[in-house]
Amino acid sequence: MLLVRDVLDKQMVDRHGNRMGKVDGVVIRWADDGAPRVVYLEAGAVTLARRLGRRLGHWAAGLAHRWGGRHTESYRIPWNRVRAVTLELSVDVDAEETRVNVVEDWLRQHVVEHIPGGRK
Amino acid sequence: MSQTEIHLELLLGRKVHDSRGRPVGRIEEVTASREDLECVVEEFHLGPHALLERLSLPLIRVFRGRGHGVRRVPCDRLDLSDPMRPRLTCALEELPVEPD
């Protein structure tokens, strides 16, 4: 398996087949006393911002802290949840439960639902 | 350096130098194997041919030739204590070279 070709930037799909975002980052844990392993998949705007530049990453992280408090924007999915690696990554989680999208929820509560017709 | 975490996406494209300071190539791809629920990193592939490999551009097979093929670096030969400046723990010549 090639991590860049097959994992990074690929679509994640939850256990119900719903789209769950793209893999924005891959976290490798490098222990001196063992082979390095992929431990997490990361998704979030901060992770993306960092890929464009360090300063941008710092700025985005700062924003995320101010808005989200404890919740940073980037969400981590443990590798052991990955079931299959095909054109997408099938991940054994429920997109609804994981609240991958802190920004999505915030926008829904504070913007969309205040616009006429926005409330379901 | 135990339990250091490194972001793969930030390693992409970084220039790697060998133990003597000579440039080897940029990190373009990383191979791994799945064992049960784990994913073990095996090799780092460097150099322009590795980029083509990642992009799986079949058309480019014609243009290989002048070149060293893909430079494969086993993970134990890469020192990532400074992720911004990856270094080989050995000299260039000691790397296995894949001709294809």
Add this chain to the structure above:
Amino acid sequence: MKRLVEIALGVVTGIGGFLEAGSLATAAQAGADFRFDLIWAVILGAACLAFLVEMCGRLSAISKHTVPDAMRERFGFRFFMVPLVIMQLVMYLVMATELGGVAIALQLVSGVSYRWWSIPVGLLAWALLWKGTFGLIEKGVSVLGLVTLAFVVGAFHLHPPLADVLHGAIPRLPSHDRAHYWFLAVSILGASISPYLFFFYSAGAVEDKWDVSHLSINRITAGAGMGFGGIVAIGALVVAGVVFHPAGVKVDSFEQLPILLTSALGHWGFILFVASLAVACFGAAQEIALTSAYLMAQGFGWRWSENLPPSDDARFSLTYTLMTALACLPALLGVDVLKLTNISMVVSAASLPVVVLPLLVIMNDRRYLRDYPNGWFANTVVSAIVVLAFALAVASFPLLLTGGG
């Protein structure tokens, strides 16, 4: 039977959706300035569009991934930022001209300046996206868009010399005003081969849940839909060639254009023109707003679908909301809509390589296309289009400066 309905809908969408502010403006100017000599550009544009659209549909049907999905997944996020930023800029300009086109249509009917109409039009376009579904937008655009066939009818009514019309279908070098000729050729191609159309079509294939069984529908929709759509643009060009060219009229604004159809169809011509302009531009504006949102959502991995209520895909919905709001500004501020159209067509043409080249690579990737990758013929055609796209990109801005307006 159901398949027949789908095919019919697809073809009708192609026909009804082809004409919009850009293709109308460029066709009118081309007819006025060069009579029928630029018909070949419309044909070339429609043909390229048909090929590219078929590929995007095939990609989405087989892989269930859209073009922006594939671009990010295949080439990585950093690369993806380039087409993302460029396309959003292009789409913004084009959408501003579409909203402007609707506003001008309303000005023609009401006498109230188009600047006042800008916001109401934007609001209506947004409201239909907010509350509507993909099927509604798609069918609305297609069925209402058929009013643009008035140009084809008008062209027949004017009895243009058939030999001259056919003559214009053959590419030729200009006899006069070279820079302006090529500027219009580039603009026509930019108006026909709009990248936003590929993204919209590919997202639509996923919204409509296309699969392998839809491949023939895809081919017919792309071929017949875009093909016949080109005929509508040719109709507009021919009408302009008959009405404007002999009189030496220079097309400077959309307000001059109703005479095209009143000359051909009398009193009804005015109503049909206004309706055509309004409907064609409105439909295009909605498509572009959606495409802007599709591009962001698919590239960044957000939840997306026009079939979802906005509260279920907040970022997606707010993207098209923001785009619509911003696109109202130029018309509101009184920007010359025709001039803006000319600029946006050229910018659109210049942006083509950024989309078509990655598409060429993706269409050969068996992980996406499985048993249906491009064959040698399709690859040859797309490669030729890539070369054309680069030529357009290089030539567009110099031509805009030397031959524009």
